[in-house]
Amino acid sequence: MSTHDHHEPSTSDCADFLERIVYFLDNELDEADCSAVRLHLDACNPCLEKYDLQRTVKAVVARSCSESAPQELRDRVMFRIREVQVRISEG
Template sequence: MSHSHDHPSNEDCADYLERIVYFLDNELDEADCSAVRLHLDACNPCLEKYDLQRTVKAVVARSCSEAAPQELRERVMFRIREVQVQISEG
């Protein structure tokens, strides 16, 4: 690595981990984006957390855009109605 500074403190990492969420959602201005990128380049634990959050976000986004098969939807709705009946009789 070409970085000459020491490893960031835990407080720094906590601050950056908070900002990573906004970074992933493209809600930071360019100066903050640059700061987050620099930190991720220098801090492997934060980079791993960033990669994990990015992966989870991609999986959730993909699963939200897929429709459940009709048979599954019917089974889920049937089970919800069963539970509602049990609650109202209980």
């Protein structure tokens, strides 16, 4: 183990921080934990890349959930559902 102030994060450090990243993104950590996560991300490029990916996925999902399908697609889906319901009832 190195005695330097700036050490390479261990695999177990990263596993712990990767779990906390989800809570960090959702603002569910106290200030001390937020600071620890920020420090780790500053020192660990692989975790920073995973954080950026998680943040991007979260933003895309949030945006997708606020959009609705085009009316034509909704009509086609409803038509297919009704076809299947008719087949089942005739079944």
